[in-house]
Amino acid sequence: MASSSSQVNVHPIQWGVIVVVVSAGIIPLLLGVLRLMQVTQASPIDAILHAFDTPLATEALQFTLLEAALSTLLTLLIGIPLAWSLGRYEWRGIRGMRAFLFVPFVTPPIVAAAGFLALYSSGGLLPFMGLDLRTETGVIQWFSELSGWAHPGHMLALVLAHAWFNLSLVVRFLEPTLAQMNPHWEEQLLLLPGGQSWWLRVRHLWWPVLGPSLLVAATYTFFFSFTSFALVKWLVPGANTVESLLGELGGSAGIAFYRTEASLLVLGLALIQGAFMLIILTGASKFENQHTKMLALHDEQANRKLRGNAPRIQRWYVFAIITITSLPFLSVLIASFRKRAMLEDGTQGWTWTLDGWRQVYQGDASTITLLEALGNSLTFALLTLLIALPTGYALASAFHRLERQGKRKLANSLDIMCMVPLSASAVMIGLGIVVGLLQWFPSMFQFQYLPVLPHVMLILPFTVRIFRPAFTRLDPMYEEQIELLNLPLFRAWWHGKGAFLVGPFAIATSLCLAFSLGEFGATYLMVRVGSWDSLSIMVDQLLSRPKFDPLVMPTAMAAATTLMVVTFTALLVCEFVRKSTGGTDDV
Amino acid sequence: MNIPSLAIVALMLVTPLAGCLEPLQEESETCTILAPSRTMDNTVRILTYDIAAFSQEMLDEFTTQTGYEVELIRSDDAGGILELLMQTKQAPQADLAIGLDNTYLQTALQFCLLQPNDVSINEIDETVLDVYQGTYATPFDQGDICLNVDENGLDGENRTMPESLWELTEPQWNGKTVFPSPLTSSPGRAFMVATVDYFEHDDDETSSAFDWWKAMAANGAQFTSGWTEAYEMHYSGGYGEWTEGHLGDALLTVSYCHSPGVEAYYSGNWTHSTSIVLERSSFHQIEYAGLINGATQIEGATAFIEYLLSDEVNRNMPVNNLMNSVLNNATFPAQEGYEWHTDTPLKNAEISMERIANEMEDWLNQWQTATQ
Incomplete structure (x- = not known):
C-alpha cells in the first residue's frame, strides 16, 4: 500500500473528466433554477416556503415519504431472507437466477405498471386469490373501513411493485457479503459469551458485517421509491409523489407571463426534492464506504461448498420469489397475444391473436416499426456504454488515487457531486436544457443521439459505484511490479489492473446496456422527433393511446415483451462473460 | 465541508440573485415574423x-x-x-x-x-x-365537450339524470364523479371554462363556478391529470371497463357529447353512456x-x-x-349508432377567446384553491 503520492497523482485528463462530468450535471440545473427565479421573481427560499404552504405540495411530500418508507421496509423483509439463502448455499444456475432477479430493476416502469395492472385487475391473479387491490373489495374494503384509510389497496399495490423493482438491490449488496464472510466467525462466536443468544449474535456479528450492506440497499431502495413516477401514476390514481407532481406541472414552468404559480411551485418542490435526494445519496455513499471494507473476506465457492444445498424451506422461498418476480413479465407476454373482441354470442370477450405483433412490426405514423425502435435503443445503449464505461472508470480511478493520497473526503465529495443529476428532478434537467442550452445551440434538438447524454449522466454514478470498490481491492503491489518490467502502456495496464477488473467491467457493461435500454424519463424529454423513438418510448406512446381500439394493448405489450427479452439477453451475455473470465460478484 | 452543507451555502448564495435577475419583458402589441x-x-x-x-x-x-x-x-x-x-x-x-x-x-x-x-x-x-x-x-x-354519465348508474329514483350542476354536489353523487384537471388537460380546461359561463348565467347570483368546484371537491369528486385517466380508468360507462386497471368508480366524467356515439360505433351500436346537455355546461x-x-x-x-x-x-x-x-x-x-348516440348541446358556453386568454391564469389559480 505504501506508494508515494507522486505515483498516485490524479492525471490531468482525469481532472478534466471530473470537471466535465460535474459541470454537465450542475450547469443545466443552475440554468433551470435561475430561469425559474427570473420568471417568478422569487428567491429559492420564498419558493420553498410557498411549497410548504400549498396543500397540493405538502400532500405529495407526505405521500412520497410514506410510500418510500413502506416500500423500503417491505423490500428488506422480502429481500433479506432471499439474499441469505442465495448467499450461503450452493445453487445450480445462480448466475441466471441473479440475472433474472436483476431484470425488474432495469425494466421500464411503464412496462412494469402494465404488468402489475394485469395482475391486480379483475380476472388477474390477485383478485383470483381473493386480494382485490384495485377496486378494493373484500378484505381490503374491510381493512379500509376498520382503519379509516381511504385506499390501502392502492398503497399496497404500489409498495409491492416497488419491492419487486428493488429486490435485486438487496440481493446485490447483501449476497456477496454473506457469501464471502468467513464461516469460522459464526462458529467461534457460538463459543463466546457474546454469541449465546440470537440477539447477541445479531449485535456482535450480523449487524457489524451485514449492517452497512443493508443500509446501502435500504437507502437506494428508499431513493428509487422516492422518485417513483410511472408506477404511482398507474397504480395509485389520485395520489402524487413529488416527482410525479413535478412532471405534471413541469411543462408550464419557466415560461414568462404564463402560469407563474406553476413555476413557483416547481421551483420550491424541485429544491425540496433535491435536498432530500442529496441527503439520501450522501448517506448511501457513507454506508457504501463501510460496505466496501466488508467485502472479499473469504472464498465464496469454498463457503458455499461447506454449507451445501439450502434447506428445503429456503429453496421453496427462493423459487417462490423467482416465480412471483416473473408474474408481471408473464402478464405482459400474455397480453401481447390477447385482444378484446365481440364474441359469437354477442358479448365482449377476448381472442388470441398475433395482430399486436404484426402491428408493432409494421409501425404506423405515430410509432416507428419495432425493428427501427430496437435499432435506436441498441444504438443509444452502445453509445452510452462507449462513453459511460471509460468515463466511470476514469472517475473511479481518480477518486481512488485521491484516497491513496489521503484525500478521502475530497474524493467522496467529488463522487457525490457527480451524482447531482440523480438527485435532480427530470423536469429541472429538462428545463435547464431547454431554456439554457437551447438558446446557445438551437440545432442541438436536431441531434439524433441527444438522449445518450442523459443516459450517460444517469448511469455514471452507478459505474463509479462498481469500479470504486474494485479499485480498493486491487493490490498496488501488482502495479508497482509491472512498472519495473517496462511493458508497453496497454500491456502494463492489463497486467497491473485490467485483468483483475474484468468482473466489474462486465457488471458495469450489463448495467449500462440494461439501464439505457429501459431508460424512459430523460429519453422522453430529449426525444421529440418520432423517428428517434427508443423501445421504452414506443411502449409509452402506445400505452397512452385511448384504448377503444382493441389493438392498442396487444401492440404495446408486444413492444414491451421485445424490450424485456433484449434486456434479459444483454444481462445474460454479460453474466456469461463474467463467468468465463472468473469475475467475482462484488459490487 | 460536506455536500449538504455545500448545498445550503449554494442556496444562500443564489437567493440574493432573485433581486438581481432582470424581469423578462412582456411581448409588444405587434408581432414580428421571425427568420427561419x-x-x-x-x-x-x-x-x-x-x-x-x-x-x-x-x-x-x-x-x-x-x-x-x-x-x-x-x-x-x-x-x-x-x-x-x-x-x-x-x-x-x-x-x-x-x-x-x-x-x-x-x-x-x-x-x-x-x-x-x-x-x-x-x-x-x-x-x-x-x-x-x-x-x-x-x-x-x-x-362539443360535455359531461358524460353512465346510464347504468341512474336508478331513476335516488340518482337521476342531473338537471343542474348543483345536483352533482348532493350526497347521491358523493365520490361518483371524476374530472380531468384544467391545469393539465385541455378537455378539463374547456369544461372549467363552461362552468364559468354556466354559473354566470344561472339564477343564483351569490355563487360562482369556483364555489361549485369547491362543493364538488367536498363531495368526493376526483381529479386526474388527463382525459384518458378519467375516462378510461375511472368512468364506468366507457370502453375503459375492457382495459387493465379499470376502476369504474365514477358514474360521471368530462368527455365529448359525441363520445357515446364513438362507444356505440366500436361496440356494435351498443353503449350505456350518454351525455348531459344542460345549457351552457358544454363547450364547443x-x-x-x-x-x-x-x-x-x-x-x-x-x-x-x-x-x-x-x-x-x-x-x-x-x-x-x-x-x-x-x-x-x-x-x-350513421353507421353503428354513431350519429344516433351523439347528443347535440342545447346551448354551448359563450366565452370569447380573448376573455379566456386574459382570465385563464386567474381561473386556474381559483380552481386550484377551490379543489385542494
Whole structure:
C-alpha cells in the first residue's frame, strides 16, 4: 500500500473528466433554477416556503415519504431472507437466477405498471386469490373501513411493485457479503459469551458485517421509491409523489407571463426534492464506504461448498420469489397475444391473436416499426456504454488515487457531486436544457443521439459505484511490479489492473446496456422527433393511446415483451462473460 | 465541508440573485415574423400530439401528392404544444403546430407564436369561423365537450339524470364523479371554462363556478391529470371497463357529447353512456393548425393544412380522429349508432377567446384553491 503520492497523482485528463462530468450535471440545473427565479421573481427560499404552504405540495411530500418508507421496509423483509439463502448455499444456475432477479430493476416502469395492472385487475391473479387491490373489495374494503384509510389497496399495490423493482438491490449488496464472510466467525462466536443468544449474535456479528450492506440497499431502495413516477401514476390514481407532481406541472414552468404559480411551485418542490435526494445519496455513499471494507473476506465457492444445498424451506422461498418476480413479465407476454373482441354470442370477450405483433412490426405514423425502435435503443445503449464505461472508470480511478493520497473526503465529495443529476428532478434537467442550452445551440434538438447524454449522466454514478470498490481491492503491489518490467502502456495496464477488473467491467457493461435500454424519463424529454423513438418510448406512446381500439394493448405489450427479452439477453451475455473470465460478484 | 452543507451555502448564495435577475419583458402589441430557424429541406416538421387521424396511409398520400416528407414532433396534448412553442420560441423546432384549441389559441397569438397563412377557408362552416376569423390559425376539427354519465348508474329514483350542476354536489353523487384537471388537460380546461359561463348565467347570483368546484371537491369528486385517466380508468360507462386497471368508480366524467356515439360505433351500436346537455355546461371545442413563427418549410406546411382541409381527409375526421369535420354540412356517420348516440348541446358556453386568454391564469389559480 505504501506508494508515494507522486505515483498516485490524479492525471490531468482525469481532472478534466471530473470537471466535465460535474459541470454537465450542475450547469443545466443552475440554468433551470435561475430561469425559474427570473420568471417568478422569487428567491429559492420564498419558493420553498410557498411549497410548504400549498396543500397540493405538502400532500405529495407526505405521500412520497410514506410510500418510500413502506416500500423500503417491505423490500428488506422480502429481500433479506432471499439474499441469505442465495448467499450461503450452493445453487445450480445462480448466475441466471441473479440475472433474472436483476431484470425488474432495469425494466421500464411503464412496462412494469402494465404488468402489475394485469395482475391486480379483475380476472388477474390477485383478485383470483381473493386480494382485490384495485377496486378494493373484500378484505381490503374491510381493512379500509376498520382503519379509516381511504385506499390501502392502492398503497399496497404500489409498495409491492416497488419491492419487486428493488429486490435485486438487496440481493446485490447483501449476497456477496454473506457469501464471502468467513464461516469460522459464526462458529467461534457460538463459543463466546457474546454469541449465546440470537440477539447477541445479531449485535456482535450480523449487524457489524451485514449492517452497512443493508443500509446501502435500504437507502437506494428508499431513493428509487422516492422518485417513483410511472408506477404511482398507474397504480395509485389520485395520489402524487413529488416527482410525479413535478412532471405534471413541469411543462408550464419557466415560461414568462404564463402560469407563474406553476413555476413557483416547481421551483420550491424541485429544491425540496433535491435536498432530500442529496441527503439520501450522501448517506448511501457513507454506508457504501463501510460496505466496501466488508467485502472479499473469504472464498465464496469454498463457503458455499461447506454449507451445501439450502434447506428445503429456503429453496421453496427462493423459487417462490423467482416465480412471483416473473408474474408481471408473464402478464405482459400474455397480453401481447390477447385482444378484446365481440364474441359469437354477442358479448365482449377476448381472442388470441398475433395482430399486436404484426402491428408493432409494421409501425404506423405515430410509432416507428419495432425493428427501427430496437435499432435506436441498441444504438443509444452502445453509445452510452462507449462513453459511460471509460468515463466511470476514469472517475473511479481518480477518486481512488485521491484516497491513496489521503484525500478521502475530497474524493467522496467529488463522487457525490457527480451524482447531482440523480438527485435532480427530470423536469429541472429538462428545463435547464431547454431554456439554457437551447438558446446557445438551437440545432442541438436536431441531434439524433441527444438522449445518450442523459443516459450517460444517469448511469455514471452507478459505474463509479462498481469500479470504486474494485479499485480498493486491487493490490498496488501488482502495479508497482509491472512498472519495473517496462511493458508497453496497454500491456502494463492489463497486467497491473485490467485483468483483475474484468468482473466489474462486465457488471458495469450489463448495467449500462440494461439501464439505457429501459431508460424512459430523460429519453422522453430529449426525444421529440418520432423517428428517434427508443423501445421504452414506443411502449409509452402506445400505452397512452385511448384504448377503444382493441389493438392498442396487444401492440404495446408486444413492444414491451421485445424490450424485456433484449434486456434479459444483454444481462445474460454479460453474466456469461463474467463467468468465463472468473469475475467475482462484488459490487 | 460536506455536500449538504455545500448545498445550503449554494442556496444562500443564489437567493440574493432573485433581486438581481432582470424581469423578462412582456411581448409588444405587434408581432414580428421571425427568420427561419433552420436550414431549408424537403421535410415538413409538425408539432402535434398523438392525433389518431395521422395514419401512415394519410401521411404517405400527402407525400405522394406534394413531394414533401413529414416528420412529427410530439407533445402530450394541446397544452403541451403551446408550452413547447413557448419554451422553444427563440429556436422553433417545427414548421406547423396542429392541435391547439380555442382555449389555448388566443394565448399563442398573444405570445406571437404563429404567423399568418393563406389557406382558403371557403369550405369551412360559418359557425366554426365565428369563433376565430383571423389568418394565424385554421380550424381542422371540432367537437362539443360535455359531461358524460353512465346510464347504468341512474336508478331513476335516488340518482337521476342531473338537471343542474348543483345536483352533482348532493350526497347521491358523493365520490361518483371524476374530472380531468384544467391545469393539465385541455378537455378539463374547456369544461372549467363552461362552468364559468354556466354559473354566470344561472339564477343564483351569490355563487360562482369556483364555489361549485369547491362543493364538488367536498363531495368526493376526483381529479386526474388527463382525459384518458378519467375516462378510461375511472368512468364506468366507457370502453375503459375492457382495459387493465379499470376502476369504474365514477358514474360521471368530462368527455365529448359525441363520445357515446364513438362507444356505440366500436361496440356494435351498443353503449350505456350518454351525455348531459344542460345549457351552457358544454363547450364547443375547435382545434387549429397554424404556421409557427420562425417556420422554415412554409410552403410544405401550408400544403399540409390544405390537405387536412381536403374532403378526403376532413370528412373522415369522425372515424379517423373521433372528432367532427369543420367543413360545411358535416355530420357524424350513421353507421353503428354513431350519429344516433351523439347528443347535440342545447346551448354551448359563450366565452370569447380573448376573455379566456386574459382570465385563464386567474381561473386556474381559483380552481386550484377551490379543489385542494
